[in-house]
Amino acid sequence: MDRKLFIKQSLLLTAFASSYQYIHSKDFLIRPKSKDFHRFFMNIRSLSKQYLNQQINDYEWREKTNLEYLNYLNKNEIMNFIDYIDFNQLKKEIDFKGLGRGRVLMDSPINFENENYRLKTQIIGIQKGYAIPPHVHNNMSSISLVLSGELQVSHYNRLSSHQDYLLVEKDSEVYQTPGNWSMVSPIKNNLHWFKALKNDAYLLNINVEGLGNKKAEPGIRVAIEQPDQRANIYRAKIITNDEAQKRYGKL
Numbered sequence: 001m002d003r004k005l006f007i008k009q010s011l012l013l014t015a016f017a018s019s020y021q022y023i024h025s026k027d028f029l030i031r032p033k034s035k036d037f038h039r040f041f042m043n044i045r046s047l048s049k050q051y052l053n054q055q056i057n058d059y060e061w062r063e064k065t066n067l068e069y070l071n072y073l074n075k076n077e078i079m080n081f082i083d084y085i086d087f088n089q090l091k092k093e094i095d096f097k098g099l100g101r102g103r104v105l106m107d108s109p110i111n112f113e114n115e116n117y118r119l120k121t122q123i124i125g126i127q128k129g130y131a132i133p134p135h136v137h138n139n140m141s142s143i144s145l146v147l148s149g150e151l152q153v154s155h156y157n158r159l160s161s162h163q164d165y166l167l168v169e170k171d172s173e174v175y176q177t178p179g180n181w182s183m184v185s186p187i188k189n190n191l192h193w194f195k196a197l198k199n200d201a202y203l204l205n206i207n208v209e210g211l212g213n214k215k216a217e218p219g220i221r222v223a224i225e226q227p228d229q230r231a232n233i234y235r236a237k238i239i240t241n242d243e244a245q246k247r248y249g250k251l
Contacts, residue, residue, distance in 0.1 A: 028089045043068050082178050087148050087202060091125060099249060100130025100196075103205075120207040123147070126196040133248035134193035134224055136166060136236065137184055138217035140209040144192075145181040149201030153182060156191035156224075156234065166191070166222065166236040191222065191236055195251060223247060 047064050050056045056064070094102040103124045126132060126149075136158065144153075153176050156168035168191050176182070184190055194203070209216030221244035222236035239247075 023085055023090070026089070026093065028086045028093075082147050085147065087200075090123070090202070091200070094123075094125045096125065096127060099245060100127045101125065101132055101249075120209060122205050122207075124203040124205050126151070126194060126201045126203070128196050128199050129251050130196055131248055131251055132194040133221055133244035134191060134236070135219045135221050135244075136191045137186075137207075138220065139186070139214040140207055140216040140218060141186065142184045142205060142207045142218075143181060144184075144194075144206075145204040146176045146178050147202040147204050148178055149196060149199045151176050151201045151203075152195040152197055154193040155182065155189040156236070158187045158190040159233070164238050166238075168224075168234050168236050170232040170234065191224075193224075193248070197251065 047056070047061060047068070050061070090104075093104055096102040101124065103122045106121045106123070124132070134154070134156075152173065154173045155171040157171050159167040159169055171189055174180075182189060182192070184192060194201075207216070207218060209218070221239050221241055223239050223244070225235045225237060226233070
């Protein structure tokens with residue numbers, strides 16, 4: 001199977017397991033779980049540990065994970081998990097801190113005790129009329145899946161890094177609804193920006209931190225400026241969180 005599809009699929013499955021455990025523990029479920037859910041994710045955890053311990057190779061890990069996926073779940077069943085969540089109850093658990101955005105962190109069912117990187121899973125809420133200001137990530141990759149609401153999402157590719165700014169190229173600006181997702185790598189779509197223009201929105205966010213055996217630096221706020229007339233090329237100046245909130249936080 002295609003590697004990019006596999007990465008998206010496997011990390012999303014892992015994150016769904018985390019979010020399910022959290023939602024279930026808080027009694028935020030509208031419908032009960034599938035009988036195969038726990039068994040499926042324990043198998044995914046086992047395969048991931050075998051891969052990390054070099055008991056199986058990359059090809060075997062991908063093939064066996066894909067087989068588990070096909071045996072227990074299909075895409076529609078996974079995406080229907082979104083319909084299980086009572087977002088009105090979930091909103092009460094998120095501390096928006098007057099910023100119009102907040103998050104809840106969840107334990108991952110896959111642990112990397114012997115590795116220098118970690119998997120972080122969270123649900124992020126953005127209230128209508130607010131944004132997650134533009135930001136970049138160092139030494140990590142991530143996936144963001146829309147669970148509820150609609151978001152305007154802007155992506156920029158990293159071209160070069162400097163002491164107090166990055167040079168980036170605008171990649172896309174789209175509206176995303178439940179089931180839409182995007183992936184961030186150290187270069188591709190490394191700068192992104194989320195706006196909740198029409199309603200409250202919720203994201204399932206998965207970070208793989210510590211790439212290249214270096215400490216992850218998530219959410220470095222930037223101001224986007226166009227230094228010259230070159231099409232789609234921008235300077236992303238590093239700024240403080242307070243400055244980013246004043247400039248971009250409220251729409």
